[in-house]
Amino acid sequence: MTLRHIARGADRILSALEAVLLIALLVLSVAVLIADIALRVFANVALPWAAEATRYAIVWMVFIGGSPAARKGAHISIDALTETLPARHGLRLVRATLLASAAGCAVLAWYGWQLVRQMMMFHQRSPSLEWPMWMVYLALPIGFALMALRFAQVAASPPSAADRAALMS
Template sequence: MLKWLTRIDATLTFLERTSVALLLLVAVIILVADVALRAFFGVALAWAAELTRYSIVWLVFIGGAIGARSGAHISIDVLGAILPPGMAHRLAQIAALIAAGTTAMLAWYGWTLVSQMKQFGQTSASLEWPMWVVYLAIPTGCTLMSVRFVQNALLLSKDARRLTAAQSTA
């Protein structure tokens, strides 16, 4: 079971990081090409700003999952610093579970928004892409973040048990 979960984690991490890298690459290439074409040829790509914006939106939501996995999200850890280590771990675990619940709720409402956008049939101005594809970044990113926060809570639980066992033998 642990081997299976480790493999899923590695695959998910690879997909998240690769997606973010590709989205950033697309945004940079399109932006540089648009600026170069404007500067040297006086030609602008009408869709460049839109594609760059949508790439960055997706990058931010998927990047949020990477941040959740690595514990890089903003947190207030003053209370954790003054509490005993075991209680600090429990507090961090509770915070991770609250974050997981919050992002799961955002994913749910994101799906509702995507469903509505799909029914409306709205398309983007320049690219004429269905807008639900852009809005799909919300439930996708929030679902990934929720999974990563639960993963952190489980890891913190394991660490807390190890810490408690070490304190009882000391």
């Protein structure tokens, strides 16, 4: 088995895991909000933890969702310079930008982990759910580490057929 096959398998597993987590968090958020609204309307009862649980689920969705966005090239970018450069130089600039993004995300993952460690020492808990706050902050290092991995993965991937065609012209 070659390194390329292992990388493809790992990519498929990670992509599936990201998708499952994002779908589960979205379903959980919607279900909690619908239950809270229904209970308010029909039973005159509110779930005091519903807004907090939904907020934390959305935070996790944002940070986990950055990874598939990085893999698909869906993050905001300005391509005016790469469009004006010859294809070979434009491709090099894109790869350099992707590697810089990977490095930036890796640094943010490291600082995010430092924040999580600090939150563990403080033993702070969330107001309604009384969860350890480090669990909420853990979204930062995990999300940024995943984005760093995905940016590096795209930078290291072979040029697409369209890229190869542009390089030939």
